[in-house]
Structure formats: structure tokens, C-alpha cells
Amino acid sequence: MTRVTVSIEDDLMDAFDTFLNQRGYTNRSEGFRDLIREKLQQTKLAEDENGVGIAVLNYVYDHEERMLASRLMNAQHEHHDLTVSTVHFHIDHDTCLESVTLRGNLADIRAFADKILAQPGVRHGELYSVPGELHVESHHHGADHHGHAHKHEHLKITT
Template identity: 50%
Template sequence: MQRITITLDDDLLTTLDALSQQRGYHNRSEAIRDILRNTLAHDHTQHAEQHGYAVLSYVYEHEKRDLASRIVSAQHHHHDLSVSTLHVHINHDDCLEVAVLKGNMHEIQHFADDVIAQRGVRHGHLQCLTAEE
């Protein structure tokens, strides 16, 4: 293991310390290592032609102009990736969906981008786990 020195502006350091405390890290090095690992894993899965699993979660306005039918259409178009989908009614206007996906990571990323980019979709997030991990 190597020791390095980095320079951070005060606001970024305050954010790092708050994150470290919130997540229970014992020191800044542990937090930075995890942030770097997560970023590298995310970048690796976006560009990889490998298989794995992913969880796509998003909140959307179900009354937004044909949005629900566009999302269902996208899901059917990529039916080979879908393992399961959970649909939750948050309130009168909003729904939460969580989709478990399995397949080629590039195709999963493309599907997630297609869903998250729809007008009316908020809080989209894709968590990937490649087969190697």
C-alpha cells in the first residue's frame, strides 16, 4: 500500500468528512478508497462487454403524457434483460419501480439510459455487478 498526499478545497473536504462520518468510515483513506472503487466499477461496467446483474430504480410521474406506456414498451423491447420488476405507488402522482436485470452490461446500461432519460422519470439509478465480481 502506498501513501499519497492530495489537495482538496475546504467544501469538498467538509463533504468528504460528513460522508465518512455518515457511513461509519474510521478515516478518510477508507472513504476515498471506496469512492474510487465504486467509480472504477461503475466505469468498468459501462464499457464492458461482459455479463452480470443490475438493479435499476427510478421514480416517475405515472400521469405524465404516455410515460407509463413508453416505459412498459421499453421493458418489452428489452425483455431478455428483465428478471423481475417491483412497482410501488408512492402517492397520487408518483410511482417507484425497481427492475432486476441480467445480461450484457452494455445492453443493460443502454436500457437504463433509455428509461432514465424519459421525460417525467426522476431519481434514476443503476447499480451494476459484473459476473467477475
């Protein structure tokens, strides 16, 4: 195992220690390792251009920012193939939280999330992705082959 030394501002270290204590960590090293593992996994997911999965994009934004709500809604409509659902929550008079559930190609999901999070007026945001496998099945309706066919895509989450 490699030992490293890192310099961190006191207030950031205090916040990290609080984080670790709240989650039951017994030492800082395991907390750092878990954060590094998580970031590396998220980076790997984002870089896998053929990978599919599901994701949740959460972001807080300023409702009063000029045309921001409209731009956010338009972005979701432009990516209707990825967007499964959106939950909108009013935090206060000027601030909203949205949680967007997404499904599809993880690179496309990441590009969509980056576009949303880069909007002026979006204050905080996070994308959580889970890899999966896309399965496509088709079946016919009707007693004979003259009925109509349907294709169903479903995502199986990998463990």
C-alpha cells in the same frame, strides 16, 4: 500514496461527512477512495462490451408525466431478453418507484438503463451491476435421442 486537495461546497461536505459517519468511516480519505473505486468499477463494467452479469435499476418518476408510464413499460417489453422482473411502488399520488432486475450483456443493460434514466419525468435513478459468467447447458428429454432438447442459460456470479 499521492496527496490531493479538492474544493467542495460546504453543504456537500456536510452531507458527505454525515454519509461517512453513518457508515462508520473513521476518515474522509477512505470514504473518497471507496467512492472512486466504486465509480471506476461501474465504469469498467459498463465499458466491457462482452461482459455479462446481473443488475438492478432503481428509478423514481412522476406518474403524471404525459405517457411516461407507457414509455417505461414499452422499453421493458422491447428489452424482454434483459428484464427479469419489475417491482412497482407508489410513493405518493404523483410519484412512483420502480426496481427492475436485469440479466445479460452488461453493455446492453447499461444502454437500457441510460434510455430509462434519460426519460423526461424520471427524477432519480441508479444502476447497480454485478459481473458474472454465462453458462449454457443442454439436455434431452425422453429415453432415447428422439426426445426434445432444452438449452438452459444460467449466470454464475464472479467473486
